[in-house]
Amino acid sequence: MVNEEWQHLRATSLQLHQREIDNMVEHFRDPPFVKGLDASSQDLELTRNPQFRRWLTQNTVAHKQAGYRAVYLSLKAPKQAPGDITAEQLDAVADLAERYSFGEARTTHKQNLLLPHVLEANLFDLWKATRKFALDTPNIGTVTDVICCPGLDFCSLANASAIPIALEINQRFAHLESLYDIGDVQIKISGCMNACGHHHVGHIGVLGVDKKGEEWYQLTLGGSADEDARLGQRIGPAFARKDITDAIQRIIETYVELRREGESFLQALDRLGLEPFKQGAYSLLRKSS
8 A cells, every 4th residue: 555655656746735834834823922122132140140141051042033032941950860850840840931931831852841932031030930940950952961761760671771871971070161161962871772762863872781681881972863864883892880981981081182173072073983982981991801
């Protein structure tokens, strides 16, 4: 049946008629934005409050409507399982969405939440409100913004833990200034080959495997889920549970040591190849053997 349909379609041109476009547009009407606003700066509050400046830079993005920004609510606070949220926090998100974002909140595939339409004049008040519920961690797009599956803690399919690895990474890179210096390095962790953590398209991908009843982890480098989508390459033998976080740290340190000015992790990897990162990851194992 599928082949018959394909044979029917392949010789025809697929056309999207204007009536279909108009029908879809009706389902995505803009909220009642305040019109005529200029894209304002938060210069006064930025000068007064460096914590707000950090959050504004890291957790908000430009909006197509002048005078508004989209705001990420980070679910990657220290000691918090990636993407986890309490009932109290969820109630708070509902209230914040009603107050600041036309009643709209969205989930993201990176396990955070988004308030898509926030008036710039309300950003400071929103930030203060998020702080009360630990939704303000300014780590969007950083090493600690990890995508992670439930792993052995909650999933019967998993071969290895995932959440504890994410928590260890968060602790290793808790210093925010060094975190921002590292930049956008996307770590994705899956507890089994079902890949619920998208490890295969992580800049650094971590796959949990079972070896005779013990937890081991394979590392891949160079994956991407962006416009240049590609699968990561496995760097070598799996790491024992006790060594995996050290190996990830050494890979990131290798990047910081060898990168050129303004060079992203993927750009450095493409220029240098796997070998220096592989050498860094396995260096600790050679020293201990």
